[in-house]
Amino acid sequence: MTSLNHKDYIKEDVKQDYTFTVYTENRIGILSRIAIIFSKRKINIESLNTSPSEIDGIHRFNIVIQETGDVVRKLARQIEKQVEVLKVYFNTNHEIIWQELALYKVPTDIIAEQVEVERLLRQYGASAVVIRKDYTVFSVTGHREETDRLVTALEPYNLIEFVRSARVAIIKNSRGFHEKLKEFEALEPSEEVVENEFLNKGDNVFTM
Amino acid sequence: MLVKDVLQTKNKETADLISCSGSEMILKALIEEGVETVFGYPGGAIMPLYDALYDYDGKIEHILVRHEQGAIHAAQGFARVSGKTGVVFATSGPGATNLVTGLADAQIDSTPLVCITGQVYAHLLGTDAFQETDVINITAPVTKWNYQVTDAAEIPEALAKAFYIARSGRPGPVLIDITKNAQLQLAEFEAYKKCSHIRSYRPAPKIRIGAISEAAEVINKATKPFVLFGQGVILGGAEQEFTAFIEKSGIPAAWTILGESAIPSAHPLNVGMLGMHGNYGPNVLTNECDVLIAIGMRFDDRVTGRLDKYAKQATIIHFDIDPSEIDKNVKADIGVWGDCKETLPLLTELVKKHSHAEWLQRFSELERQEIETVIHQELNPETGELTMGEVIRTLNELTNGDAVIVTDVGQHQMVACRYAKFNSSRSNVTSGGLGTMGFCLPAAIGAKFGAPERTVVGIVGDGGFQMTLQELGTIMQSKVDIKIIIMNNRFLGMVRQWQQLFNDKRYSSVNIESPDFVALAKAYRIDGQCLETRENLRSALQTMLEHEGSYLLEVMVGKENNVFPMVPQGCSVSEIRLK
Numbered sequence: 001m002t003s004l005n006h007k008d009y010i011k012e013d014v015k016q017d018y019t020f021t022v023y024t025e026n027r028i029g030i031l032s033r034i035a036i037i038f039s040k041r042k043i044n045i046e047s048l049n050t051s052p053s054e055i056d057g058i059h060r061f062n063i064v065i066q067e068t069g070d071v072v073r074k075l076a077r078q079i080e081k082q083v084e085v086l087k088v089y090f091n092t093n094h095e096i097i098w099q100e101l102a103l104y105k106v107p108t109d110i111i112a113e114q115v116e117v118e119r120l121l122r123q124y125g126a127s128a129v130v131i132r133k134d135y136t137v138f139s140v141t142g143h144r145e146e147t148d149r150l151v152t153a154l155e156p157y158n159l160i161e162f163v164r165s166a167r168v169a170i171i172k173n174s175r176g177f178h179e180k181l182k183e184f185e186a187l188e189p190s191e192e193v194v195e196n197e198f199l200n201k202g203d204n205v206f207t208m
Numbered sequence: 209m210l211v212k213d214v215l216q217t218k219n220k221e222t223a224d225l226i227s228c229s230g231s232e233m234i235l236k237a238l239i240e241e242g243v244e245t246v247f248g249y250p251g252g253a254i255m256p257l258y259d260a261l262y263d264y265d266g267k268i269e270h271i272l273v274r275h276e277q278g279a280i281h282a283a284q285g286f287a288r289v290s291g292k293t294g295v296v297f298a299t300s301g302p303g304a305t306n307l308v309t310g311l312a313d314a315q316i317d318s319t320p321l322v323c324i325t326g327q328v329y330a331h332l333l334g335t336d337a338f339q340e341t342d343v344i345n346i347t348a349p350v351t352k353w354n355y356q357v358t359d360a361a362e363i364p365e366a367l368a369k370a371f372y373i374a375r376s377g378r379p380g381p382v383l384i385d386i387t388k389n390a391q392l393q394l395a396e397f398e399a400y401k402k403c404s405h406i407r408s409y410r411p412a413p414k415i416r417i418g419a420i421s422e423a424a425e426v427i428n429k430a431t432k433p434f435v436l437f438g439q440g441v442i443l444g445g446a447e448q449e450f451t452a453f454i455e456k457s458g459i460p461a462a463w464t465i466l467g468e469s470a471i472p473s474a475h476p477l478n479v480g481m482l483g484m485h486g487n488y489g490p491n492v493l494t495n496e497c498d499v500l501i502a503i504g505m506r507f508d509d510r511v512t513g514r515l516d517k518y519a520k521q522a523t524i525i526h527f528d529i530d531p532s533e534i535d536k537n538v539k540a541d542i543g544v545w546g547d548c549k550e551t552l553p554l555l556t557e558l559v560k561k562h563s564h565a566e567w568l569q570r571f572s573e574l575e576r577q578e579i580e581t582v583i584h585q586e587l588n589p590e591t592g593e594l595t596m597g598e599v600i601r602t603l604n605e606l607t608n609g610d611a612v613i614v615t616d617v618g619q620h621q622m623v624a625c626r627y628a629k630f631n632s633s634r635s636n637v638t639s640g641g642l643g644t645m646g647f648c649l650p651a652a653i654g655a656k657f658g659a660p661e662r663t664v665v666g667i668v669g670d671g672g673f674q675m676t677l678q679e680l681g682t683i684m685q686s687k688v689d690i691k692i693i694i695m696n697n698r699f700l701g702m703v704r705q706w707q708q709l710f711n712d713k714r715y716s717s718v719n720i721e722s723p724d725f726v727a728l729a730k731a732y733r734i735d736g737q738c739l740e741t742r743e744n745l746r747s748a749l750q751t752m753l754e755h756e757g758s759y760l761l762e763v764m765v766g767k768e769n770n771v772f773p774m775v776p777q778g779c780s781v782s783e784i785r786l787k
Contacts, residue, residue: 025408029344029354036349077532083353083373086408184407 006173009092010069017046018072018090019098019169022061023053023177025084034061034085037078043067047100049166055177058086062098064167086184091171098169102147103129104138104154105161111136117157124150135160228397230360230390231260234324237367238268240400243295245286245657247271247279251299252339254326256391258297271657271686274678276303278650280310281676284319285654288637289612289662291445293374294654296323301339304346304385309644311350311381316641317466318443320379322370330358330387343385352380360393368403377411378530379443412529413545420551423525423542424558426499430523432567433459434490434497436482436511439466439640440504440528446549447471447633450503453556458563460571462490464505465621466640469630473609479571483511484775485622488582488784489574491775494519495782496570503527504548507537508641517780527551581786582772587627593766594742596623596695602746603665603693604629606753611663612637612655616648616672619701622771624667634659646675652690653682663691663753670696670722680732683758691752692736694725694762697769705770710777729760736760 024030031050038045046064053060065072072090080088108131111117120126124146126138140147144164151162228236234257238246246268250258261270273279276298283294298307304325314321328337344356353373357366363386370382427433441450447470454461454471460479463470471478480487482494491513494500500522505511512518518538526533526540527548534543544551586597600623603611609629614637615621621638630636637655639647652666673694683690704718729736736759739748745763752759775784 028356029348032345033348040349074532074536077536081530081532083406083409181407187405 006091006095009094010072012069015066015068017064017066017093019093019096019167020061020063020065020072020076020079021089021091021169021171021174022063022079023086023088024059024061024082025086026052026057026059027084030059030082030084031061033082034063034079037075037082038063038065041071041075043071043075047166049168053177055181058177058181062167062169087177087180089171089174091169095173096169096171098143098167099141100144100147100165100167101139101141102150102162102164104140104150104159105135106138106154107158107160108133108136110157114157117154120150120153124153126150225396225398227394229256229260230357230363230386230393230395231256233360233363233395233397234367234386234391235260235264235268236397237364237400238295240402241367241371242292243268245269245271246295246297247273247282247286247654248297249273249276249279249299249303250297251303251326253300253328253388254297254303254324254391256388257324257326257386270297271653271682273650274681275676276306277309277646278653278676278679278682280307280314280321280323281644281647281650282654282657282679282682283321283323284310284314284317284647285614285637285651286658287319287321287654288651288658289634289655290658291634292658293320293322293371296321297325298323299326299339300328300343300385301341303339304343305341307383308347308350309642311347311383313639313642313644313647314381315350315352317639318379318439319381320374321381322367322374323381323383325383325385326391327356327385327387329389331389333358333387343383347383350381351383354383354385356385356387357390358387360390360395363390364397364400365403368401369406372403372406373409377409412547413531415546415551415554416544417554419542419544420554421558423501423544424555426523426525426542427457427459427501427555428558428560428562430499431564432493432497432570433457433499433501433564434493434522435459435461435501435503436464436494436505437461437467437470437503438464438505439470440548441467441470442504442633444504444529444547444549446504446547446552449549449552449556451475453552453559456556456561457559458561459501460564460568462487464508464511464640465625465636465638467505468625469633469635472631473629474631477568479568480575481626483508484513484777485626485771485773486511486775487575487626488578488773488786489571491773491781491784492574493570495521495780497522499523499525501525501527502538502540503552504529506533509537512537513775513777513779513781513783517782578773578786586623589742593769594739594745594763595769596620596765597627598742598745599693599695599749599763599765600624600627600667602749606746606749607663607665611635611665612659614638614648614652614655614664614666616666616668617643617645617702618669618672619697619705619769619771620667620669620695622702623695645669645672648672649676649679649692650682652692653679653686653688656688656690664689665691665693667693667695669701670694670698670725671700671720673725674720674722677728680729680734683734684732688758689756690758691755692729692758692760693752694760695765696722696725696762697765697767698722699767701769702771704768708768708770709774725760725762734758734760736762738762738764740764
């Protein structure tokens with residue numbers, strides 16, 4: 001762990017990966033409203049994941065883009081301005097734990113015959129999801145570079161199909177959303193909630 | 209409790225639940241929200257609502273416009289002068305898409321609207337049914353919130369949220385799209401409950417006292433402080449709080465065109481207009497002040513000119529209710545989040561009483577230069593063609609600054625905003641952020657409904673008038689009393705001015721021919737006249753103002769007059785040109 005706080009990771013004028021974590025109401029149309037905020041500014045979304053959060057009725061988005069800190073902060077405020085968005089966090093790769101899931105479909109006969117493939121799969125920690133006569137599907141979770149490397153490695157062995165999920169990320173310093181939601185539901189929300197801030201941890205509170 | 213009593217209560221409860229159609233629920237909701245006037249246009253998918261409206265004659269006044277764009281601009285005019293939420297009805301498909309320009313205008317100018325559009329039956333959604341369009345997705349970027357209702361039971365809550373969202377915080381337009389089956393469907397209707405809290409929505413950020421005291425400290429040390437204010441002061445109903453602040457601190461204040469009437473034109477600390485065609489002093493001195501205090505304005509590019517040369521020497525304090533505005537265009541040294549009605553009194557309390565006589569003198573000096581070089585000639589020409597400025601000056605003299613002035617977009621808009629005098633707030637209605645030509649005529653109609661006791665004067669160019677002139681039909685049918693001044697220069701004047709100054713006078717598609725506007729008005733049973741000479745200006749305006757009912761005055765103004773001063777695009781505010 002490092003002693004740096006949120007502010008130290010943000011580079012105003014340098015583009016780097018940022019992961020937004022967005023808590024929203026589970027409403028039709030909110031995905032499109034969020035997507036518009038990026039497309040309006042001609043910003044490409046590298047990866048987008050949405051699924052129910054730990055709280056019933058609240059969805060969690062993970063959106064990855066490459067941008068400068070200045071742009072990211074403005075985007076966060078625009079997203080949070082949407083009526084059905086509860087809270088937005090943005091973090092650099094240093095501040096999150098993330099994974100992507102990849103599936104690889106390879107001909108079973110090659111896998112069975114070639115010893116090298118077996119070594120490869122061990123090396124990448126792949127696990128078999130399904131084994132059929134004609135093909136086998138392996139899965140790997142990891143960062144983009146890791147799953148990419150296995151694609152390259154499997155290509156000589158007649159890789160039939162490959163797919164990768166969006167990034168899912170956990171913020172290292174987050175305490176989850178349950179407590180925050182209570183504050184949101186109160187008519188007089190706490191200072192921290194109304195202030196649109198990003199992390200509720202002492203030094204890491206980001207003052208804009 | 210006895211069984212009998214329980215049963216009785218139960219019966220009473222069921223009696224409170226009335227079975228009611230979706231359409232009736234909409235109208236009941238509107239009544240509960242205090243809506244008396246609606247602007248709209250019927251059509252297939254919204255017929256059930258219009259059928260229910262038939263029984264609400266005398267309770268809700270429906271103004272039949274000639275085009276849905278007219279309905280929404282009218283609702284904007286209504287909202288801007290009254291401070292209430294404007295309401296629009298339109299049908300699905302083309303009816304709804306015709307609202308888009310007005311929604312975009314209301315979104316960028318923060319005008320509270322609730323638009324109700326009809327939609328095809330829920331079971332037809334996505335089948336490319338007759339008059340089906342994806343209104344929710346089309347309008348998502350230009351609404352503060354929108355929602356599609358497919359079941360009557362959702363209507364009361366959807367409308368309650370719509371009104372709450374439209375008017376709270378930074379106001380904006382909301383669209384509720386209601387499928388035809390939901391309008392027809394019968395459902396149980398309990399008493400309507402207004403909405404006052406949505407967990408995912410924070411209309412106003414919490415005020416941080418620390419930021420205010422920091423701001424006060426900086427202001428108290430300033431020797432050349434300068435206030436810029438926008439519509440936020442009006443939207444927050446904070447005109448008095450604002451006046452108290454500038455009067456105590458003695459700081460000169462300049463306005464964006466949407467903030468213009470927040471303080472009277474004659475206020476000694478009102479130093480004039482900001483921006484591309486604003487006054488000389490406010491623009492030049494933006495780059496000389498030591499503290500710049502922006503209140504309820506958003507540093508639009510038409511106000512700031514070139515950003516990297518904008519007020520670099522000053523400490524910038526920005527008051528706004530919308531956190532996303534702070535640091536968006538101009539980085540604030542101190543950002544004060546919150547409703548200025550609450551933040552300003554806190555600030556006033558902390559600032560020292562001051563009068564910046566020397567600094568004010570700088571504004572007066574530059575004003576004198578501007579009067580000599582530009583204003584005097586524009587307002588008091590003795591020879592040559594009529595100027596737009598002298599029309600506005602004479603109008604000021606006749607109305608004493610008590611009229612509501614509604615303008616369109618272009619040269620006449622800049623001239624009207626520069627020279628019109630106002631005594632009270634909510635008197636200047638114009639399309640600022642979006643610059644929507646065709647805004648004036650319908651917005652003036654709406655403004656009259658919003659302030660029936662006031663004189664409403666619409667000032668429009670020959671180009672903009674032709675964009676929405678069909679609304680003359682609305683004036684005729686609804687017997688609206690508005691005064692229309694067409695400043696006719698036989699050109700699309702602002703574009704022509706740019707072509708003259710920046711494109712070597714290559715006049716490309718700016719020559720515009722017009723019909724006989726007076727005859728056209730007559731066809732709609734509206735009186736009017738065309739004025740070509742200076743000597744009759746005063747009497748023509750007098751006739752217009754005294755006329756019972758609407759009146760159209762066409763004024764033939766100089767063909768190639770330019771609006772000055774001007775900050776050319778890409779230049780800094782201090783590079784403003786006087787000629």
